Amino acid sequence: MSCPTESAAKACLKTIRVQDAVGSVLCHDITRIVPGESKGPVFRKGHIVTEEDIPVLLEVGKEHLYVYESLPGFVHEDDAAQRIVDAAMGENLLFSSPKEGRINAMAACDGLLTVDVERLLKINGLEQISFATMHTMTAVRKGQAVAGTRVVPLMADERQLEAVEHICLVDGIRKPVVEVRPFRSFRVGIVTTGSEVFHGRIKDKFGPVLRDKFAALGSEVAGQIFTPDDEQQTADAIRSFISSGAQMVVVTGGMSVDPDDRTPSSIRAAGGVVESYGAPTFPGAMFLLAHIGSVLVLGLPGCVMYHKASIFDLVVPRILAGLEVSARDIAALGHGGFCAGCAECRYPICPFGKG
Secondary structure: OOOOOOOOOOOEEEEEEHHHOOOOEEOOOEEEEEOOOEEEEEEOOOOEOOOOHHHHHHHOOOOEEEEEEOOOOEEEHHHHHHHHHHHHEOOOEEEOOOEOOEEEEEEOOOEEEEEOHHHHHHHHOOOOEEEEEOOOOEEEOOOOEEEEEEEOOOEEEHHHHHHHHHHOEEOOEEOOOEEEEEOOOOEEEEEEEOHHHHOOOOOOOHHHHHHHHHHHOOOEEEEEEEEOOOHHHHHHHHHHHHHOOOOEEEEEOOOOOOOOOOHHHHHHHOOOEEEEEOOOOEOOOOOEEEEEOOEEEEEEOOHHHHOOOOHHHHHHHHHHOOOOOOHHHHHHOOOOOEOOOOOOOOOOOOOOOOO
């Protein structure tokens, strides 16, 4: 049979004796039928024949096979998928075995999935390559499948693989497109403001929510201080946590524009330099991001207490993953920052916070 010339994805097709097929690539499925029991493929298209396969092939009545004869410059689909993984996948990922030109990537730890979306687009703009991921900046769990890649033809054009490898180089150094950044464990101080809670008129519900949220991200709440709507007392509480070694302080309540809401001024009085006040997210618009030295101080609006997903869930995982969060990053949350208010919240399996 003649070699095709119209597509670089095809290699020579030829007939070969089973006994001579070791190392060859099957170009079709081989079916085994057990009467009254089963019928299905014993070997799949793309399988590379081994010495151990020969008795099985003869048993199912195959004395000759159609196989691909590799041409220079072409790579078997499984090897091609492995090359894409080696070029584009980064740290804290585990991989499935190649199968029919596809490899899946799983998180090796709890952390934040980061994807270079622009370079991912360039890779998928190439012919013969498919590369899919979950949304970037998604918090993921150990063992969770987060990405997958495969090549379309059985024999991939090596030039396409070289193009992928080139895209994954930045200034001559490999820079992965996909990786998982593990969460760091922070000691967190909670300052809960509000005279109604301080004086015991109502029960605090913010603390338990935040403890659960931080615990799920691998961090520890070192303590909680209650203050009235008093700027100086709140500032003193913030400074006391910083003095005791807290790596993050969150101040709850007092974030609106009411005259008794003094959290922003309290954070400034404690020495806070405000990076961003207000966020284009609903819920979470009255969010404040500041720092005192190397310690981040967050002003959390009340919605964090009663919404499953809010500004907290978009920003805090980034911080714990070691990413700097700037005012520009907060502004970028506007695209995707509107919660649809579903009857049953399924966050993070939803569009909230995903631009």
